[in-house]
Amino acid sequence: MRIRPFIVSALCVAGALCAASAAMAGYYQNSLVTVWGGGFQGNVSAARYSADGNQYIGCTTMGSTSGAPWMSCFATDANNNHTGCITSNANLIEVASRLNSSSFLWVEYDSQGYCSNMDVQDASWGLR
Amino acid sequence: MSGGRVPLRIVAMIAVPCILVGVAAGASAALARGHATPRRAGIPAENAGPAAGAPEARNVVIAGPTTARLADDDRAALRALIRDELAATAGRSAAQPVDGAGAGGARAASNGELSNESPLSGRDLKTYDRVRAAVDDGVARGVWTEENRAQVHADIRTLPAERAMEVVRPLLVALNQGQLHFEGSGPLF
Numbered sequence: 001m002r003i004r005p006f007i008v009s010a011l012c013v014a015g016a017l018c019a020a021s022a023a024m025a026g027y028y029q030n031s032l033v034t035v036w037g038g039g040f041q042g043n044v045s046a047a048r049y050s051a052d053g054n055q056y057i058g059c060t061t062m063g064s065t066s067g068a069p070w071m072s073c074f075a076t077d078a079n080n081n082h083t084g085c086i087t088s089n090a091n092l093i094e095v096a097s098r099l100n101s102s103s104f105l106w107v108e109y110d111s112q113g114y115c116s117n118m119d120v121q122d123a124s125w126g127l128r
Numbered sequence: 129m130s131g132g133r134v135p136l137r138i139v140a141m142i143a144v145p146c147i148l149v150g151v152a153a154g155a156s157a158a159l160a161r162g163h164a165t166p167r168r169a170g171i172p173a174e175n176a177g178p179a180a181g182a183p184e185a186r187n188v189v190i191a192g193p194t195t196a197r198l199a200d201d202d203r204a205a206l207r208a209l210i211r212d213e214l215a216a217t218a219g220r221s222a223a224q225p226v227d228g229a230g231a232g233g234a235r236a237a238s239n240g241e242l243s244n245e246s247p248l249s250g251r252d253l254k255t256y257d258r259v260r261a262a263v264d265d266g267v268a269r270g271v272w273t274e275e276n277r278a279q280v281h282a283d284i285r286t287l288p289a290e291r292a293m294e295v296v297r298p299l300l301v302a303l304n305q306g307q308l309h310f311e312g313s314g315p316l317f
Contacts, residue, residue, distance in 0.1 A: 060315060068242060070290075070293055076310075076313045080313070082310045083304055084300055084304070084316060086300060087241065088289050112297065113299075113304060114297075
């Protein structure tokens with residue numbers, strides 16, 4: 001019978017998929033990027049692996065040996081809405097330094113384009 | 129001017145119009161001394177209320193304003209020169225930096241952001257001017273491209289923090305107010 005090897009193969013593949021799925025068990029929060037007037041938020045990994053190809057969230061810190069560091073944070077949602085802010089506030093730069101690939105980032109900014117509040121959540125639920 | 133000679137070309141460009149204006153002003157003043165009463169533009173002499181015994185008005189030919197146009201390079205150099213002088217003046221009058229401020233002379237504002245008080249070197253002035261031109265153009269057009277991002281990002285890396293923030297901040301204000309369309313994704317710079 002030719003169909004028998006096919007059934008065996010299919011069962012093997014299904015078993016492997018189940019095993020892989022079990023290995024990825026755990027609570028995952030798929031927080032896509034959201035922007036609004038005055039702030040933005042999202043999960044770094046959710047943005048990276050989003051299907052739309054637009055989403056982005058993150059911060060860039062710049063500095064030199066001769067001056068204070070400063071930082072810019074930007075976000076783009078699924079509809080290609082962009083927003084961002086800058087800061088040289090040491091407290092905010094310290095908070096943003098915790099940002100990594102599993103982080104959830106929440107940022108508020110003022111009307112002058114300066115970041116005013118920031119929240120970095122670094123937990124298992126953000127790990128993809 | 130800190131550490132540099134002013135190019136003769138720029139001096140000439142500033143000096144020549146000044147001399148022309150000075151000569152014209154002197155000539156006008158000399159002619160005006162012949163009038164007993166001042167004349168305002170657009171008001172005929174008979175309506176201006178001449179004083180008794182005033183001499184007759186003379187025919188005065190006033191040349192139209194002359195406009196001196198600078199090439200882009202010269203304009204950028206002139207702007208850099210003026211900015212350098214202003215920055216140097218501000219730097220001389222600035223108080224000591226507060227704790228936590230960078231070595232560039234920047235001071236922290238009440239919200240923790242750096243204020244713009246550090247003078248720039250000649251090279252940084254050119255960089256600053258280049259970024260400023262790109263930002264002004266982008267905000268005016270309401271469009272920002274990935275090419276703009278690459279150029280500005282490369283430039284602002286070399287600027288002191290407070291100057292870099294100062295020069296890109298109009299982009300953020302325009303972006304967050306919905307007045308700037310970014311033709312790309314990710315950071316603007």
